[in-house]
Amino acid sequence: MEYFEWNDSLSVHDVLIDEDHKILIGMVNELHDAADLGKDYITLSSILERLAAYTREHFQREEDLMQSIAYPRYKAHKEQHRKLLERVTDLQQELNRAREMVALETAELLRFWLSSHILLSDKHLADTLHGTALIAETEQLPATD
Ligand SMILES: [Fe+2]
Numbered sequence: 001m002e003y004f005e006w007n008d009s010l011s012v013h014d015v016l017i018d019e020d021h022k023i024l025i026g027m028v029n030e031l032h033d034a035a036d037l038g039k040d041y042i043t044l045s046s047i048l049e050r051l052a053a054y055t056r057e058h059f060q061r062e063e064d065l066m067q068s069i070a071y072p073r074y075k076a077h078k079e080q081h082r083k084l085l086e087r088v089t090d091l092q093q094e095l096n097r098a099r100e101m102v103a104l105e106t107a108e109l110l111r112f113w114l115s116s117h118i119l120l121s122d123k124h125l126a127d128t129l130h131g132t133a134l135i136a137e138t139e140q141l142p143a144t145d
Helices: 015-036 041-068 074-129
Strands: none
Touching: 015 041, 041 074
């Protein structure tokens, strides 16, 4: 069973709009399944990129149709589209930020860990190798791991 199933109740009885909606639903499933399978950032962001681009194209097609018939609810409907695109753009940036945050946290961990490990453990190892160790062997090394 798919995460987002197409069914007849979703049909608007316009072949072109229905086809667009089916493609979008397929992309939503692709995004969901990739995330569910723990796919990497590049895979997720490229699916999201394609999904956002297709959504934008689809909305434009609907808006062109609305204008062609001087649709009375054009403004309100277009506004719904605009708000959704704004949220999707925010979420794309959120995904980027999350990725940056993980990279920054890793850098921070390694900066701290390497500085103390080099000073406390590797320096003693090198001093011992070169016979210049100042720390008596009975002295305990502070744990850095
Ligand atoms: Fe729409």
